[in-house]
Amino acid sequence: MEVVFLRAKVFNKESFFISQIENKHIGDDGVIIGDNVYSKDLFCEGIHFKRSWMSLRDIASKSMLVNISDAIAMNATPKYALLGLKIPKNFNKNDLEELWAGFSTTSQKYSIEIIGGDTIVGNTLDISITIISTSKSPIYRDNIKQGQLLAYTGTLGSVQKDLKRLFQNKEISKTSKFITPILRQEFMQKASKYISSCMDISDGLCHELQRLSKANKISYKFIKNLNNNTLSSGEEYELVFSFDKKYLKIIKNISKKTKTPITIFAKAKRGSYKHKFKNHHI
Structure with missing residues (x-):
C-alpha cells in the first residue's frame, strides 16, 4: 500500500477569516458609522510581546497607542475606550496598579475616557481595546489615483x-x-x-x-x-x-x-x- 503525504497549502488564517465577514464596513483601519469611527486591536503575550521585554506599564501604554494609531490614520479623534483584559493568575495588586497606570496615563494624554469593558483571569496577559472616535472627514484606504x-x-x-x-x-x-x-x-x-x-x-x-x-x-x-x-x-x-x-x-x-x-x-x-x-x- 502506497502512502502519499500531501503538503498542506499555507494560507493566511487572519485574512481568510476576515473574508468570511461580508458587509460594506470591512476594509479600513476602523469602521465608520455616522460620524463615529470604531477600531479594535488585540495585544497578546507571546504574539506581540513577552513580559520580559517591557514593564507592565509600558505594555498597557503600547496596547492603547496601537489602537489610537488606527484612529489617527483615519483622521479621527479618539474619545472613548472599552478595555478587555485577561489577567495572569499570578498577578498581585502592584502588578495591576502598574497596568492601570499605563492605561490611564496614555488615555489621559489623548483625552480618551475608558468607559468600561471586561476582565477574566487566565495564564497569559492579553489585552483587547476598542476605541470609539469621531471624524467629520475620515480618510479611507481606497482612494489612491494613478500618478499620486x-x-x-x-x-x-x-x-x-x-x-x-x-x-x-x-x-x-x-x-x-x-x-x-x-x-x-x-x-x-x-x-x-x-x-x-x-x-x-x-x-x-x-x-x-x-x-x-x-x-x-x-x-x-x-x-x-x-x-x-x-x-x-x-x-x-x-x-x-x-x-x-x-x-x-x-x-x-x-x-x-x-x-x-x-x-x-x-x-x-x-x-x-x-x-x-x-x-x-x-
Missing part, C-alpha cells in the same frame, strides 16, 4: 532591529519605538485635507502596500530605493499615505512645521503589488 505620490512618516526599520536584539536576549533603548510608538496626530490633523488615502504601518510597509494595492487596484513605481529592513519592519506605527503631486509643497511645509520627517518613495501606477516577506509577529 506615496510617502511614509518618520523612519522605518529600527523596530525590526530592536526586535532581533530582544530575541537574542539583548537590551534595547527605553526610547525604542518597539516600546513606545511615535504617533503622528498633529501631522495628520494639519495634512488630512491634502491626503487621499492613509493607513498605519503595523505589519510592515510591504504588507500595507499590498493591502493598498488590493484596495485600489494599483501598483507602484518606486522612485526611492528601499532596503528590506525598511520594507519589512513591523510594529512601526508610522503612517503611509498618498497625495496629489500638486500638494507636494504644502505637505513638505506641514512636515517641517510639525517636525515630522516624511519620505516620498513611489508613484501609483496601473497593476498590482505583492511582497515577498513573512509576517513579523513572534
Whole structure:
C-alpha cells in the first residue's frame, strides 16, 4: 500500500477569516458609522510581546497607542475606550496598579475616557481595546489615483532591529519605538485635507502596500530605493499615505512645521503589488 503525504497549502488564517465577514464596513483601519469611527486591536503575550521585554506599564501604554494609531490614520479623534483584559493568575495588586497606570496615563494624554469593558483571569496577559472616535472627514484606504505620490512618516526599520536584539536576549533603548510608538496626530490633523488615502504601518510597509494595492487596484513605481529592513519592519506605527503631486509643497511645509520627517518613495501606477516577506509577529 502506497502512502502519499500531501503538503498542506499555507494560507493566511487572519485574512481568510476576515473574508468570511461580508458587509460594506470591512476594509479600513476602523469602521465608520455616522460620524463615529470604531477600531479594535488585540495585544497578546507571546504574539506581540513577552513580559520580559517591557514593564507592565509600558505594555498597557503600547496596547492603547496601537489602537489610537488606527484612529489617527483615519483622521479621527479618539474619545472613548472599552478595555478587555485577561489577567495572569499570578498577578498581585502592584502588578495591576502598574497596568492601570499605563492605561490611564496614555488615555489621559489623548483625552480618551475608558468607559468600561471586561476582565477574566487566565495564564497569559492579553489585552483587547476598542476605541470609539469621531471624524467629520475620515480618510479611507481606497482612494489612491494613478500618478499620486506615496510617502511614509518618520523612519522605518529600527523596530525590526530592536526586535532581533530582544530575541537574542539583548537590551534595547527605553526610547525604542518597539516600546513606545511615535504617533503622528498633529501631522495628520494639519495634512488630512491634502491626503487621499492613509493607513498605519503595523505589519510592515510591504504588507500595507499590498493591502493598498488590493484596495485600489494599483501598483507602484518606486522612485526611492528601499532596503528590506525598511520594507519589512513591523510594529512601526508610522503612517503611509498618498497625495496629489500638486500638494507636494504644502505637505513638505506641514512636515517641517510639525517636525515630522516624511519620505516620498513611489508613484501609483496601473497593476498590482505583492511582497515577498513573512509576517513579523513572534
